[in-house]
Amino acid sequence: MDNRPLTPQEVADILKISKSTVYDLMKRRELNSYRVGKKLRVDLSDVEKYKNKTKIPVQEAGLADAVKSTVPAAYEEQYFSSNNTFIISGQDVILDILCRYLNKHPAGIRALRSYEGSYNAVYALYQGEVQAATAHMWDSKTGEYNVSYIERMLPGTPAVIIRLAGRMQGFYVSKGNPREIRDWRDLRRPDITIVNREKGSGTRILLDEHLRKMGISGRSIKGYYKEYQSHIAVASSVARGEADCGIGNEKACLQVQGIDFIPIQKEQYDMILKKEDINTPAADAIFSILRSEEFKLELQGLGGYDLDDIGRIISET
Missing domain, CATH: 3.40.190.10 (Periplasmic binding protein-like II)
Incomplete structure (x- = not known):
């Protein structure tokens, strides 16, 4: 069998699911994966094993088929995959702690990390590969951080910029x-x-x-x-x-x-969300956590952060 390594996007294309769902399967260890440097890879043989493991025999399908038949094909993936998976792209330890809080949140958010620098994180948000990006990009013409970049890098995409910390x-x-x-x-x-x-x-x-x-x-x-x-x-x-x-x-x-x-x-280190996602359970949970005294106290214990404006919306584009 051809056992070449596949990227998460290639796995998503084979299984006809979203890239975020692939990350979710990896996190739950339902799909074997491994790292090559900082990149995740999946062997083709493991994709085949996953497909065979999840096949439902016709005589046993029962309710699953009955429910599935009521869901339009265009919404099939959305219906059967979790819409609570939330990928945050960035490199600061603040995000590791935030994901830990999200994974314990009553809303049941499954938070995953993508370790990209500022520019690539915002580009991934534009492409729909992640749900939140973080950035600290300085514009020498304005003397400000992030706002001018977000306006240019998310054309036609209304966004909200949330302050995380000063560093x-x-x-x-x-x-x-x-x-x-x-x-x-x-x-x-x-x-x-x-x-x-x-x-x-x-x-x-x-x-x-x-x-x-x-x-x-x-x-x-x-x-x-x-x-x-x-x-x-x-x-x-x-x-x-x-x-x-x-x-x-x-x-x-x-x-x-x-x-x-x-x-x-x-x-200034900020988080960027698309405005269309601002009223989702994940966004509500993020605001709640960022503005909580417990979260702020944990970050203060690390040192090196100015948290005076954490959780404040500083700009909408």
């Missing part, structure tokens, strides 16, 4: 800052090597926007093309001496020994 972005440098790195222009010094974040991440956008304002090309900076997928990975690279400087939030710096943090800019 401090800065430089990760070796203990004592031996290279005396203080501002953005120091990054183009010939004695400085940096480590970068991947394209589409809010941190990469922050760097590129500042370089654009200063008329500096990224290719002139040593290490610009060496990319890592998380703040922790960047901080660890600096701690190991692989680079003199990396950029990330203060929270990650608190978790890595051997580095100092040079604050450079406060950023």
Whole structure:
């Protein structure tokens, strides 16, 4: 049997179900899956096993067939699959905690995570692959976070932007800052090597926007093309001496020994929902959790977050 690995979207196409339903099957371990790096994959043989396992013999179908016959074909998948699965795309630990609260919520929300950077998270929301995206994308022309990007990246799609937290972005440098790195222009010094974040991440956008304002090309900076997928990975690279400087939030710096943090800019970390989903049980649960004292106290215990406006709608597009 051809046993090639399949992406979740390919599995969804084979089974004629939504991609979110595939993630739900994986989470419930009804469909075997595994990771290749940060990507989920499913073997074709496991898809066939799942199909055979869920087949209902004609003589045993009974009520299932009777009910199914009353459901128009266009709504068949919606009727038989759970509409409570909710995928949140983003990388901050806030989202891990939020999903834990959602999974315990009385509304019965099954919350899943997609670990994408800001740009790709918003694009996935536009494509309908996730139900919520998070972002911290700075616009150097307006000096604001996220709003202008959301207006451009979700054309014709009314959306709501909800504040999650304020975070401090800065430089990760070796203990004592031996290279005396203080501002953005120091990054183009010939004695400085940096480590970068991947394209589409809010941190990469922050760097590129500042370089654009200063008329500096990224290719002139040593290490610009060496990319890592998380703040922790960047901080660890600096701690190991692989680079003199990396950029990330203060929270990650608190978790890595051997580095100092040079604050450079406060950023806003927000959640984006489509306005058509704002009155769903999942959205109601999210607002309830974000505005609860219990949730706020748990985040305060982590440190590194400004939570004054958590749960507040800051813009509607």
